[in-house]
Amino acid sequence: MSLVKQLIAAVLAVLIGLASGTLFVMSNSGKSMLLRQLESHALDSATHLGLYISPYMAAQDTATIETAVNAIFDSGFYQRIAVMNASGEPLYVKETPPDISASVPGWFVSLVHIDPPSMERPITHQWRHVGTIYVQSSAGYAYERFWEGAQRALLLFAVLALLAALIIALLLRYLLKPLGEVERQAEALARKTYIEQPQLPKTRELRSVVQAMNAMVRQVQQMFEEQARNIEELRSIAYRDPLTGLLNQRACNAQLQARLEYERDFGPATLVLIRLRPLSEINRRCGEDSTNRLLKLVADELQTLANATTSNSLVGRLGGSEFLLLTEQQPMKLLAPQLNQLQTKTETELASLYRDGSAPAHPLIAGISQTSDQSSAALLMSEARLALNHAEEHNEAIYEYSGEAPRENLSQSWQQHVASAIRNGQVFLQYQSVIGGDQQQIHGELLARILDEDNEPCPAGRFIGVARELGLLDAMDRATLSTALDYVRRHPEGVRIAVNLGVDSITAQDFPRWLGEQIQQLSTPERVSFEINETVILNNLEQVQALRAQIQALGACFGVDNFGIHPRGFSYLYNLKPDYLKIDGSLIRDIDTSDEDRFFVRSLIGVAHNIDVPAYAEHVERSTQLDTLIALGIDGTQGYLHGRPTALN
Template identity: 30%
Template structure:
């Protein structure tokens, strides 16, 4: 609360409070010894210095008395008046701040500050204990129920929810005796909750009792019911611990929960959200209701992992998941469906509410941050929106459509939302699930063909014939299907990883079957998706194939897109380093299309930069595109990398590329892709 100068005079001599006086222009006029000691400065070191030196969140460009608005906004926003200051050592210190203004300060301000480190340390200790208890509660193999004094279940851990069938019921709150039905060997009902409340002490029941579940066989159990008391020693409820005495049953219950939940965030996983979407579609068909599905892809998450470590990334995901869960009501579901992807199913909403709901979630995500080692970690998000109604056909369609919408939102820029529209929901889009089925069948039936397109030097001759490996799908009638029709669906559905593995294995076995003198003089570059390079099993599989083969080093190379390399940086680095040991070269594909930093490029030990074809196609008519190609080529050569220009289609482009000094070219001007088996 802002106070006048008279209130400050009473506390000027305090040995507990720091005092900082600021003039009307935002410069420090005075500081008492307590404040200087808190910040680690000598009292005279800060006089006549701008106050922004002490405040990491204050904009350096503030002019005149704009600095006052900084304090006004922080005090209004934070009811506890906590502000973060930077000490002389560079660490962050949180101080409780009161502002004093008045005529006597001539437009300036005096801050009275108290160090909250010890208080916050105690809070942090309590928080850690709560987190530890939460972890025990969540990961316990026993079923745990928290029951209020009236007998209604307030909370249940995952094992209890699964065992008692509460996970999918939405008709709560549940009365304990209605769901916890226990009989003894005399076939009489046992009520441990009531016994604990009446006897006012823990009740343990272990002798030959069984849990009776509707439509299922009775399960041998043991039960402990312990009263919970408040500070006045009054009983406020009860904790019930239920243990299945059959070990196999306990294991299966736990496994059932793990099959439907993400272990890091404790949210539903992809399998579970598919089940929830299926229920929502069924509900929409029966009651003609509408539900809203949001597919969320986080921005900046990979950068946090790389710069702050995976511990920071994991903590951000946990806290973000909890925040999103708190935004849900009734039957709404939050799920983690990928490394940095979430999904939200909002039950029973009006179609006209879709924009408000999506904007609300986006605003909550963009405003969200967590403290981490003197930093605050933030992420952005792209959101794809899909309506579930009586026209919805399948959960796969909903997921694919929302995923494609999310990709479109991401392509439009940061923190964008892609909404349903007649143009977006075209007949071709509605058949995404049909394409998914067709791709799966083609994989099962080996209906893919490896094609190759040559990559040739612009000037110098090269002894080795180098090709990029491409793939075509074949329909049941034997017709070739272009990659533009099935690759986007495969990327959205996750089938691209299976296609990558198929292509690599087919190329490897084909080359391995050839006599060494026939395959000598060739090299083939295989494309890998972000999901594939992140799969440690695939990396081990490739390494083992090379380790057990006599193929010549350099015969097989790999291409990874710039976007995939940055988004999965550590995985890409590990994959490249593992395969470099077997003589494999690497190309960074589509360079210039993403937003990677020079620092990332320096850390990736690649051999080639492939200049994105969108620049090459327009370099004849666009000065910007020409400059991009020239700049990328120059940057690559400084770093000792060779360059490859994609999508070269005419002699004008070829002449410009030769003028710039690009090393290799690829495109229809050189050759159309040809089947692999025609090369030998």
């Protein structure tokens, strides 16, 4: 029972006791008053009757006396009337047993004892004593009058008690409202949500409690934010170039391999290697500060180019003078003008440094390679480096690697096949299990595939670029969801599934309504999880927060995918409060050999656990990785170590 209810109960108990005592005293007082009124009434009746029948008492006319007594007795107010002569002998006696009305409950008669008063009046006639009249009031009449008074008192008591209870309850709730807010603060703090009370209560004790609670909330929030800042500093040291803020060579290689070889859903890609030359000469002629400013300019312009191309690009600095750009496949006719614009800005900046007009021509050279779904990260990088070396040897600004690469995914027949398969919902689903520390399956992350011309599942990298080019990624997500949720409806006890949602679906206006209708048709919505890439979340935070609230209200789960690689930190987790996080696989690749990766992943797990959210790891392929992650406190792992993807039947 809450403190407010206990206080209300205690105050009401005291008031009821006080009111009951008051009611008892008033009842006794009312009973005494009623008896006095009956005595007065009986005495008055005896007097009036004596004045009337005194001549007949002197003449001992019993017939007239009987008539007069009966006339009074029949009124029902009397239980006994006796007329005695001067010698004390009865002239006439009229009495009846106590007749208590049925309107008076038996328990009241048993509880309250009323002995109706009996009054006597000596009667004289012509200065001579002729007898005595005894009049006793009716007990039934007394009980009826007393019960009516008790009912009115009880009704008034009940009304006043309810009114008092209501007033006390409202007053206590108003006075103790700050305590309720403190309780909500404590509950929110347990969920790692930080709420302060802006208005302080006027009561001194309550004000002190609220101020102490607000101070504790601020302190805990500062601790978490400090932890996030420390993790971000570590991330910058381990994975970012200190001058440009771009990914360093180690992070570029890890994410390049993760996107092209592990996830296999990036699709056909374009890799651009850019070299600033001659860096040593520029540094000698212009100085270190000017050279660093030039490198920062190139990095900023390259990041702007990547953002204009696609939100899923990868930008990094590989070394002193080399930069990397991975983007969704771009034809040369679109990419060349943008790279030429970057070249022009670099030449302009360099010309301002070489005041004598001797700035080198083509200070930026670019080598480009294109990938299909069969290409590996190492092969793509090798081809881009060959193109870069060719550009430098032949003094060309841009050169594209000319090796033959499969182009079937760009053919018209393949485009029609992909479009037809997606529009008709012909999606083939596989899943890869997330295994908990108890070796039990947590859920299976779905991998969407379509069937090729030979009716065989083909990897996402082969068709995802076509779907993106045709604007069918949202339709692909819906086809995947429809197939997956149909499986859940048909197999109530089957595999718990996790479905990835892309940016096209998140930003589609009617997607939340459509998704809500689909989830409402499930009898077990808790068996379905929806995952969104961290980068997509941070670029569309408002839409994702609304979608997460809808998913939570319908009973399904929500997870953050590819967690830990975005530079904007973790503050969004406070409001989003996902059901789990999946640490990006690029951070897991070398975790069994890299101290930096181990420390950083341990910090990410700590962030998740601090807000009571489980943390899972992707791309686990070696038992040494698994042992390291378990030692770091991971809640679940996913990867080929636990088996290859399985068909969702």
